Amino acid sequence: MTPLTQILAIARAGNPARAWALFQSSGWNERNDDPKAFTLKGRLLKDQAKAASGADRVRLYGEAAEAYAAAAELERDSYPLINAAALALLGGRPERAHLLARQTLALLESDPAQGENVYWRAATRAEALLLLGDETGARAALADGISKLPRAWEDHAATIGQFELILAEQGKDAAWLDRHRPPPSLYFSGIIGLDDTDATLLQDIDAIIVREKPGFGFGALAAGADILIAEALHKAGAELHVILPYPVDRFRELSVAPYGDHWGARFDALIEAAARLDVLTELPDEAEPSIAVAVELADLVAMGQCVRNAAVLSSKPKALTITGLGDEPRPQHLVWANSGHDQNMIAVARKGGHRSIVTSSRAETREIAAILWVEGVGRDMLPALVNAADDFSSFGDACYRISPSPSELLQTGLLLLQHDPDCRISLLVDIIEPQRPAASLLEKAGDIARASRGGAILTDGKSAMVLTIDPGKQRVEEIGELQTASGPLPLWSLP
Structure with a gap:
């Protein structure tokens, strides 16, 4: 029997059809004594309802409501009960929704321990009041919950999404929810060679941050534009998420220290203030990449983190870039623009006298590219499945293809999964020498593919963020960790 946790992970990875098939084939659909099974059943039916339309959508919402209600019957818990109430409304049974909402309020009054935390207790009360038509009470309860945990952004976003469904079903205006939406996320970047005492530049940065009101900033901390923007974000109370292409000391040596002693202390202070610090690790058998390609990849990861954070919080991703007057846009900035x-x-005038850093005397032969790794599909079968079969190389019982286009390889992987949902596939984006990929990269791709249970393409966190940049094209979900010789590796799924 497939564990419920595994089925839930598949659903979260964006493959509800496979999750539902496993739920049924494992016999969970026949169980009537397990509240967790009923709760997951409600979740899976709700996912199906969102993808359906018309009468099927209403029916599936109704079935999801009854699954949650059954879970609440077995275990006194406000979470399945309020879900049952909301889904009953969406399933065309407003009277049933009112009954379950009143039961939710009674449970909250009788049991002070209900709710995962003070926010969810208040949000559950607000949802029940909203279902009962008491919008004034709902507004007050939601505001109270947010005031108690003001930075529980993901929780706020989930509540707002649920309230939008309810208000739409009730035919009411949802504009009042806007004041409670999590703030935008901001990707920041720019040039090193600028005058950090330029009052006009500093005022322009502050004015954009005041206007956009970002709650989160994503970028590196090179001397110059990066540090100036990061300082302004920190001063405004935004969370800093720092993404560096090299380890901290090496990045400081290359991109901070050469530009003046005053930058070092500012860099150190921002590293200390960061809510999160990510360093892009190098493959063990590869030399240090040139700073240009390393920075480009780190920028792409920062963009993806920004877009991902905004999507999770149902807010907007934005960017702030400082360029030199007359500069051609860098490749990563074109990615954002597109x-x-x-x-x-x-745009500012470059400061004279700054110098570039060269990390190696040899020419860089590597580039940012993607590798698609496939196991469980023989090379002799590839021509019938994908047009680019000749571009695959063999590695033991597996095969792989390298391309500068991650999106192209993703589509190839999805075609292979349509043919055989049980084949194991990974897709990684990294700094790669296409003609001679590092052995450690091939091993990593194989390890990740073999961790798959089928039905999805697996990747690592860095690659998942790069694949997230284009809106509406890729959905990625973190599904766990893979234990490797070099430590745990977060696993992400591409449906």
Whole structure:
């Protein structure tokens, strides 16, 4: 019997059809004594309802409601009970929704321990009041919950999404929810060679941050634009998420220290203030990449983290980039521009006398590319499945293909999964020498693919973020960790 946790992970990875098939084939659909099975059944039916339309959508919402209600019958818990109430409304049974909402309020009054935390207790009360038509009470309860945990952004976003469904079903205006939405996320970047005492530049940065009101900033901390923007974000109370292409000391040596002693203390202070610090690790058998390609990959990861954070919080991703007057846009900035997300640009005159850093005397032969690794599909079968079969190379019983286009390889992987949902596939984005990929990269791709239970393409966190940049094209979900010789590796799934 497939464990419920595994089925839930598959559903979260964006493959509800496979999750539902496993739920049924494992016999969970026949169980009537397990509240967790009923709760997961409600979740899976709700996912199906969201993808359906018309009468099927209403029916599936109704079935999901009854699954949650059954869970609440077995275990006194406000979570399945309030879900049952909301889904009953969406399933066309408003009277049933009112009954379950009143039961939820009674449970909250009788049991002070109900609710995962003070926010969820208040949000559950607000949802029950909203279902009962008491919008004034719902507004007050939601505001009270948010005031108690004001930075529980993901929880706030989940509540707002649920309230939007309820208000739409009730035919009411949802504009009042806007004041409670989590703030935007901001990707920041820019040039090193600028005058950090330029009052006009500093005022322009502050004005954009005041106007956009970002709650989160994603970028590196090179001397110059990066540090100036990061300092302004920190001063405004935004969370800093720092993504570096090299370990901290090496990045400081290359991109901070050469530009003046005053930058070092500012860099150190921002590292200390960061809510999160990510360093892009190198493959053990590869030399240090050139700073240009390393920075480009780190920028792409920062963009993806920004887009991902905004998506999770149902808010907006934005960018702030400082360029030199007359500069051609860097490749990563074209990626952001082509994504259609909002972008703020400031152009300034470059400061004379700054120098570039060269990390190696040899020419860089590597580039940012993707590798698609496939196990469980023989090379002799590939021509019938994908047009690019000749571009695959063999490695033991597996095969792989390298391309500068991750999206192209993703589509190839999805075609293979349509043919055989049980084949094991990974897709990684990294700094790769296409003609001679590092052995450690091939081993990593194989390890990740073999961790798959089928039905999805697996990847690592860095690659998942790069694949997230384009809106509406890729959905990624973190599904666990893979234990490797070099430590735990977060696993992400591409449906």
